[in-house]
Amino acid sequence: MCLSELRLLLLGNKAAGKSSVGNAILGRDEFSSTTAQCVRRQGEVAGRHITVVEAPGWWKNYLVKDTPELNKQEIILSTSLCPPGPHAVLIVLRVDSSFTETNRRAVEERLGFFGETVWRHTMVLFSFGDCLGETSIEQHIKNQMGALQWLVEKCGNRYHVFNNKTMDKGAQVVTLLEKIEEMVREHGGGHFEMEKSLLYAVERRRRMDEKEANERIKRVCRQRETLLYKMGIPSTPQLRIILLGHRHAGKTSAGNTIFSREKYELRRTAGCVKKQGEAAGREVTVVEAPGWWNNYLVKDTPERTKLEILLSMSVCPPGPHALLLVIRVDGSFIEINRGAIEEHVELLGERVWGHTMVLFTCGDWLGDTAIEQHIQSEGNALQWLIEKCGNRYHVLDNNSWENVSQVTELLEKIDEMVSGNGGNHYNIDPVFLETATERQKTDNERAKQLLMKVQDKRKTLRSLMDDTHCFSELRMILLGCRYAGKSSSGNTILAGQEFDLRGTGGCVKRQGEAAGKQITLIEAPGWLRSRPAELTPESDKTEIIHSLSLCHLGPHSLLLVIQADTSFTEKHRRTVEEHMELLGERVWSHTIVLFTCGDSLGETTIEQHIESEGEALQWIVETCQNRYHVLNNERGDRGFMVAELFEKIEEMLVGNNGVYYRSPGNLFLRPAxxxxxxxxxxxxxxxxxxxxxxxxxxxxxxxxxxxxxxxxxxxxxxxxxxxxxxxxxxxxxxxxxxxxxxxxxxxxxxxxxxxxxxxxxxxxxxxxxxxxxxxxxxxxxxxxxxxxxxxxxxxxxxxxxxxxxxxxxxxxxxxxxxxxxxxxxxxxxxxxxxxxxxxxxxxxxx
Structure with a gap:
């Protein structure tokens, strides 16, 4: 017997297909593809009155801590849109994309908003079922391994597949409704009901945020009106703008939106990029400075990046009228993000805040929500930043280039700020800039000398090679701190997902063929980047030593993995030295520095990175006799990079008379x-x-x-x-x-x-x-x-x-x-x- 009414809640990450599923259930287009708020739609389907609520999605790899507060509030309040509560919570997943442990945690944490009992009312709904082909959904679940299997089992093995391309969509909708009714009957005809105290608390906070957001709007309007009345706002004939922000904040997209065309290539850069052109009828110069990682303080950022941020001032002489601090509105903003921005901006001096405006990107994510409400809901960190910039902010929808009005309004706000600064641009001490320029010049010259030295040495070693130095087998050990990229490097070398990116507490050995050679790779457990060896757990140090015994006869090379997108200080150097010499003092003679995250270098050479980073990294490279290599996992020609790495290993072996590394005799694992x-x-x-x-x-x-x-x-x-x-x-x-x-x-x-x-x-x-x-x-x-x-x-x-x-x-x-x-x-x-x-x-x- 079918139920006369069903209330359904659709949950899932962005682009999971929630809107398509909702439209398929109701048999008509009711849901749009993008929304920041909950959307409720109703209709009659197969003799039942159906209510479908679509909650806003989240980025697939974003955990709750990375999600804006507004998004969390909307998900919690979604249950109140289908009172007294939904009969079924449908978790929408695409079958044409992988489902990792991070994705699983992201789903679990969102369901955690509702409490443990929600799982009794939950079903997995797979979208894009046409991508399965001849593969059954059961086989797909099995192939995805633990993360997806855990989710399906957590939902009581309840799941359904939607094929968006089938002509007979009505039949699969009826089957879905029958499965939901069966689940409801198992629970005595009950529905899920949210705890009322939690709903009340969220609604109360929402009302308070809306009230404070309206007050902020009034303050900003009064501020702009006062400035206009006192000084007038003459337009600056040629505006010079610098875009600052962390990586993936949307600086490049913001630049293209300002020019209403693709002026900037959507790729990562380690240097400043300058573009000029017309924007909203004005001559505008826009300089994009390289970004930093969102949660990295200045001490964690490479020296070259900090130097480029400083030199961005000289790229638009005599100085910028405005510095636009680019921040995404579709991500959380917490204290560590605020601290990172404060430190990087103040590389340009304390006075820079008087010329700075916050530029929010991904404005389409807000939907009908005012930016002021987003600012209030995110809390003290974002509010501090807005006030530090004198309550100057603007929102850009990077997907709407044709909307010239948003650019016009931005340039007007910049004119107001320039007027408030007496018509002056921002300038920095010329001696400071001259010193930075000279340092960069010196680093570049030293980088050229290093490259020539390395090339000459390689040429000499290659001349000594003969048929006896042709190695059909190479044995390597990956060493480095945690999160350095050892597993990713191993996967790049073996051209497959051989190493688990989640890490492991012990050594991992994998074998395969690459560049025509039989490869044995050992990944040793990592250490904390800034922690001395004496504080590393005994088990980890034992495993690092044990890695030698996993290579039959001994390794040909030890690959010391270091990230190219982070700083490398004396503290890091000492940590590396202590852990490497667990394997003996002679270990350096068989070690090559393997830099990961090579894509972050952009047009910067690895030699420039080494020389600019300072003595600590230079010591590591020189101790390895200037042997180093860069892996760029975003390049298409990974095979060439791996083959070149093998060539460098063979050259090292020639320099070592063909002898692979043997541990010193006084080295053995300490028994318990x-x-x-x-x-x-x-x-x-x-x-x-x-x-x-x-x-x-x-x-x-x-x-x-x-x-x-x-x-x-x-x-x-x-x-x-x-x-x-x-x-x-x-x-x-x-x-x-x-x-x-x-x-x-x-x-x-x-x-x-x-x-x-x-x-x-x-x-x-x-x-x-x-x-x-x-x-x-x-x-x-x-x-x-x-x-x-x-x-x-x-x-x-x-x-x-x-x-x-x-x-x-x-x-x-x-x-x-x-x-x-x-x-x-x-x-x-x-x-x-x-x-x-x-x-x-x-x-x-x-």
Whole structure:
């Protein structure tokens, strides 16, 4: 039995197809494609009275924190437009686009506005079903993996598909309504009802915002009228304008809107771009300065970008009449955004605010909502900025070039501001500009020299290459801080989605073919960009070291991933150095700096970026012997970039005599304390048993051997923060009354009671014992870490042996202690004193 009335709420991101779905349900065009407010439409469908409410959408990758307050309020209030509440909440998703974890979180957070019970009334409605072709919707859900499967299951496995191109749309609408009725019956015929206290709170705030917005409109009108009355507003014959703002704010689109044509290319630029032409009957010069990331303070912005912002003043001499601070109205504006704008604008000086106006882009998103209401609803951060600019602001609809009136009004507001400044443009200290210009010139010259040096070195290395240096296989490790772009770089190299962009707590190994070579890529976990190694979790450092063992025989290259679109300071340099040298000091000889986000450089060369960023980045590049490469994930010829990277790796290998990286011998993963203790006890028992067997076989006096392990905490040559351990196997056989004396590590003489250790003496009478002793040492070193340099390191540090005419009592030091006790032993003809054996595992690869 069908219900006589159904109330439906459509939710989804922008361009998901909500309006098309609403029109299909009602059988006519009732919904427009863009709206910032809720829209309610009604009609009779298949014998039922249908109410459809479309809530405004959000950007697909925007979480709630990135969404304007007005949008959140509209979504919450949408349920009040179909009282007493909707029978079904339809989440509209396109089947012709991927559904990621971020998209899933965005949907979950919006549904969270309504409370957990809303999921019992929710169904997934797939739009653009014609794009499935022969694939069933069930197979599509399965192919999308976890994020979409989670959402469908959260909705009780309720879903439906709309094919927008089918001729018989009525049948699929009827099927949808039947599914909704079945869901309603499962819940006893009930509908979803929003908590009334929440609705009341949102409506109350909405009324307050509207009231304050109206007061702001009146203040601005009075301000403009007063200025017009006092000074008159003569039009400036030639206006000079600078567009400032973060990346993706819409600066380029705003410039094109001002000229009512495409003057600027819609691409990212790292330098200033100047355009001139006619706008609304006026001669106008517009300079677009490079942008910064929305949440980046000045300290996070590359030096080259800051320098370009400063030099934008010299691109429109003698100075700009107005600086238009470009901000999107379809995104949230919080305190971090305000702080970023304040710091970047004040690069031009404190007085610049008197010549600044806020220019809102994406004005079509507002719909019928006044910009003043948006300003009030966003809160203190945006209100502070508007007031800092003297309540000067304007809105542009970048999709309406034909609307010349919006440009005319903008130029009139600029004329008013110029008049308020006494007809003057903004100027900056010429000495300041001259210094900046000279610095840029110096950086460019140094960049040319760096490029020539690198090219000459590459040419030399290529001349040394022959058939023996043709590598059919390359093994690489990706290292770098978190969010540096390691996973994206790995995917670019292997030309596929091999690495999860969400990151992982351990090493990830992937293999494939690229540029005709068999490629093995290891992505090691990242570290926090500004945090020293001592504060990095033990597990992460262990995984970084462990990455070497995942490359059979060792990696050909280590790729140090650094973003080209952020600053690189001395603090960052120290962090990189500390984490890289977890793999040994020689790691730099096989390291290449891999710059990501190369698209952010625009026309700027990577050499210019390196030289302008300062000594910290230059140190990293020089320590890597000026080996670096740039990946631009927005370029179409990614294969060429990857092939060039492989060429640079091969050239590096030629310079390293074809040797891939082998970890230093004193490098091994620190076992957990309990594992280490068990291992040492096991080795101690093994050594003692072999000594006892030897004492039983020989006629000479029993000789006690002391074996101790010095950990990284007590060994003087290692720092705790490196989280490495040197296997220091100290074996002592000594006279009673004497203490073990370490060998002179510098190779000088050591003495004990006048004994001469400088000459080698053959062993007589106890050669079997020393053969056994060396076997013991070899066994222990193998158990601790396959320590192979015993012969060259250990024997050389014995300082050989000397006979004794008599024998005193022997001191026995218990394992792991310094508490001696004495025992009498028979006198023998000879006693060999072994002062100390230090076994180092130098040169061993794990």
């Amino acid at each position: 304390p309990d594992r280490l203790e068990r291992k040492l006890k096991k080795e101690k028992k093994k050594v003692m048993m072999m000594v006892q067997e030897q004492n039983a076989k020989t006629e000479q006096a029993p000789v006690d051997i002391i074996v101790s392990m010095q950990s990284a905490e007590t060994h003087g040559n290692l720092k705790e923060k490196e989280h490495l351990s040197l296997a220091n196997l100290d074996i002592h056989i000594q006279k009673a009354g004497s203490m073990p004396t370490p060998l002179n590590s510098g190779g000088g003489n050591t003495s004990d009671s006048g004994s001469d250790y400088g000459s080698e003496t053959s062993l007589t009478g106890s050669s079997n014992f020393y053969t056994s002793l060396m076997s013991v040492v070899s066994s222990v070193s193998s158990g601790i870490g396959s320590l192979r340099n015993l012969a060259t390191k250990g024997i050389n540090k014995l300082q050989l042996f000397k006979t004794r005419p008599d024998l005193s009592p022997v001191t026995v030091v218990q394992w792991g202690t310094l508490s001696p006790h004495r025992k009498k032993v028979p006198v023998s003809e000879q006693l060999v004193k072994i002062d100390r054996i230090v076994v180092e595992n130098s040169g061993v690869m794990f």
